[in-house]
Amino acid sequence: RRCQIEGATLQTYLLEKTRVTHQAAGEYNFHIFYQILQAANEPEIAELLDVVTDSQSVEHFRLAQPRGRDKSVDEAQWTEVKNAFTNMAFSA
16 A cells, blocks of 8 residues: 555745844744755755855845854754655655
8 A cells, every 4th residue: 555645735824024034132033044044055955045145145134043043953953854855755
């Protein structure tokens, strides 16, 4: 017996614009942004996503690593995201 997905639904998820460009003191941006910045160390991901990591661009989008945020957590979570994409056969 083969396990196959028999159905699915898609839901649009809108990012709150103000949270993308500005965070209140002590708040973080969307976690996937920090994970993508960690992934920028992987050349194929940086090229695929057209990730810009120069300090001026990163600061402009306020994606710089917040104080007290553990980069290793983002690295581990990025690995989980990649594994999930692989398991679901997502490709570029």
